[in-house]
Amino acid sequence: MIKIKNLTKTYQNKKTKTTVLNNINLEIEDGDIFGIIGMSGAGKSTLIRCMNLLEKPTSGSVHIDGINITNLDRKSLSKVRKNIGMIFQGFNLLMQKTVEKNIAFGLEIIRIKDFVPENMKINEYKSLSYLEKRKVKKVETKRKVSELLKIIDLEDKAKAYPSMLSGGQRQRVAIARALATNPSVLLCDEATSALDSMTTKSILTLLKKINEETKVTIVIITHEMNVVKEICNKVAVIDQSEIIEQGSAPDVFKNHQSEITRQLIGGEL
Amino acid sequence: MDNFMKLINGLSNTLNDIMTNYSDMLVQGMLDTLYMTLVATIIAYLFGLPIGILAEVTSKDGIHPMPVINKVLGFIINVGRSIPFIILLVAIMPFTRMVIGTTIGPKAATVPLIIGAIPFIARLVENSLKELDKGVIEAARSMGASDMQIVFKVMLVEALPSIILGVSLSSITLVGYTAMAGTVGGRGLGDIAIRYGYYRYQPDVMIITIILLVILVQIIQSIGQLISKKIDKKNT
Numbered sequence: 232m233i234k235i236k237n238l239t240k241t242y243q244n245k246k247t248k249t250t251v252l253n254n255i256n257l258e259i260e261d262g263d264i265f266g267i268i269g270m271s272g273a274g275k276s277t278l279i280r281c282m283n284l285l286e287k288p289t290s291g292s293v294h295i296d297g298i299n300i301t302n303l304d305r306k307s308l309s310k311v312r313k314n315i316g317m318i319f320q321g322f323n324l325l326m327q328k329t330v331e332k333n334i335a336f337g338l339e340i341i342r343i344k345d346f347v348p349e350n351m352k353i354n355e356y357k358s359l360s361y362l363e364k365r366k367v368k369k370v371e372t373k374r375k376v377s378e379l380l381k382i383i384d385l386e387d388k389a390k391a392y393p394s395m396l397s398g399g400q401r402q403r404v405a406i407a408r409a410l411a412t413n414p415s416v417l418l419c420d421e422a423t424s425a426l427d428s429m430t431t432k433s434i435l436t437l438l439k440k441i442n443e444e445t446k447v448t449i450v451i452i453t454h455e456m457n458v459v460k461e462i463c464n465k466v467a468v469i470d471q472s473e474i475i476e477q478g479s480a481p482d483v484f485k486n487h488q489s490e491i492t493r494q495l496i497g498g499e500l
Numbered sequence: 501m502d503n504f505m506k507l508i509n510g511l512s513n514t515l516n517d518i519m520t521n522y523s524d525m526l527v528q529g530m531l532d533t534l535y536m537t538l539v540a541t542i543i544a545y546l547f548g549l550p551i552g553i554l555a556e557v558t559s560k561d562g563i564h565p566m567p568v569i570n571k572v573l574g575f576i577i578n579v580g581r582s583i584p585f586i587i588l589l590v591a592i593m594p595f596t597r598m599v600i601g602t603t604i605g606p607k608a609a610t611v612p613l614i615i616g617a618i619p620f621i622a623r624l625v626e627n628s629l630k631e632l633d634k635g636v637i638e639a640a641r642s643m644g645a646s647d648m649q650i651v652f653k654v655m656l657v658e659a660l661p662s663i664i665l666g667v668s669l670s671s672i673t674l675v676g677y678t679a680m681a682g683t684v685g686g687r688g689l690g691d692i693a694i695r696y697g698y699y700r701y702q703p704d705v706m707i708i709t710i711i712l713l714v715i716l717v718q719i720i721q722s723i724g725q726l727i728s729k730k731i732d733k734k735n736t
Binding site: 283285305308309310311312313315316317319321323324325326327328336337339340392393394405408409412418 | 633635636638639640641642643644645646649653654657658660661731732733734735
């Protein structure tokens with residue numbers, strides 16, 4: 232569950248002060264596929280980056296599963312981030328590593344002593360020697376990567392490099408990478424904006440499937456209404472740094488209050 | 501035109517001469533140049549690589565901005581790059597004597613070579629890291645990677661092809677520097693070129709050493725490009 236309370240983000244630039252987000256209040260429940268839609272420059276990117284503290288709010292707070300993460304120290308924040316996956320418009324894969332190495336990255340950066348094995352009791356793991364632990368982590372990582380490759384349907388591309396893949400395939404690898412640490416939240420920053428409509432549909436289908444099977448909470452920011460229509464159960468409309476509407480997706484579509492929403496709905500025709 | 505013809509004639513006539521009389525000297529010269537270039541490049545990178553990484557990490561767009569440290573580093577690098585190498589050679593002599601015990605010979609020459617190369621290499625490394633796609637670094641941060649992990653598992657990995665081209669460039673620059681080091685007792689091909697070509701008016705020997713230097717630089721350039729291209733998985 233994600234709670235955003237009175238979040239404001241301003242940039243101070245010598246003489247001018249720009250307000251990018253103004254007193255945002257949002258509540259996203261477990262299992263939601265929550266869409267945040269707005270025109271370019273409305274503040275959506277900044278908002279989603281505040282959710283995992285890639286951007287620090289100027290005031291207000293962000294709460295994930297009851298914990299206020301806004302002012303955490305580096306170490307704790309790093310731990311929290313392992314529970315939040317993120318995918319981007321530009322995919323942001325490591326171009327010099329294979330698909331499997333990319334997917335395993337999130338697990339690779341977890342220290343051996345901090346690792347939590349899935350197929351073993353944690354106490355049993357803790358009692359192992361360093362080398363034994365390392366082996367367990369290696370085996371589990373391999374298993375997890377295979378499992379994810381199957382989910383994203385790219386098993387034959389495990390040893391390929393991202394430059395050999397299409398945009399849609401790269402985004403799928405990015406999704407697998409984001410899910411490797413079993414996060415409870417997946418943030419999607421314009422994840423389909425660089426893809427054609429058919430590929431967009433297949434990515435959204437994949438996200439919906441993952442949400443249904445693992446109950447991971449998904450937050451999607453986009454400027455395309457059809458993306459929201461396709462899979463979101465709730466939506467918030469953001470315009471010029473403020474949330475102007477929010478509610479269940481069907482409600483907002485049917486009974487939209489503002490001009491902006493109307494334009495956004497009409498825009499995708 | 502007349503002088504040029506004389507030069508060509510001289511060359512072809514004494515080629516045999518050179519082969520028998522000077523081959524030992526030329527081989528030694530080549531080995532000295534290679535030794536100085538190799539040793540200086542490796543050790544200079546040992547210092548220049550971390551400095552370059554630090555300069556980028558502490559920069560305004562870096563992963564851990566530290567404006568004071570960044571300014572200091574920038575200043576040191578700029579000052580280092582402003583000193584003409586031939587002046588550095590002479591100015592460093594007391595230090596060289598302290599470290600090696602002498603200022604003569606290829607080993608002693610590596611000291612000013614290393615000191616002169618470090619700022620240059622730091623800049624090259626910094627630039628290689630600066631041109632990286634910031635999105636990948638952001639993705640790593642979003643996964644909870646620490647600064648160290650980002651440097652070693654993301655930045656250096658993604659910038660490796662560019663860094664290798666930098667190694668190629670700096671070693672070629674160092675080849676040029678070794679020639680200057682030759683003027684203060686360094687030996688090597690450049691020294692031979694100056695001694696025979698300038699001081700002894702034997703242009704034939706000078707031309708041979710120039711040809712050897714050109715070949716050496718070409719080889720370094722080609723190897724650098726080959727390796728960089730081979731390991732680069734982004735542009736297959």
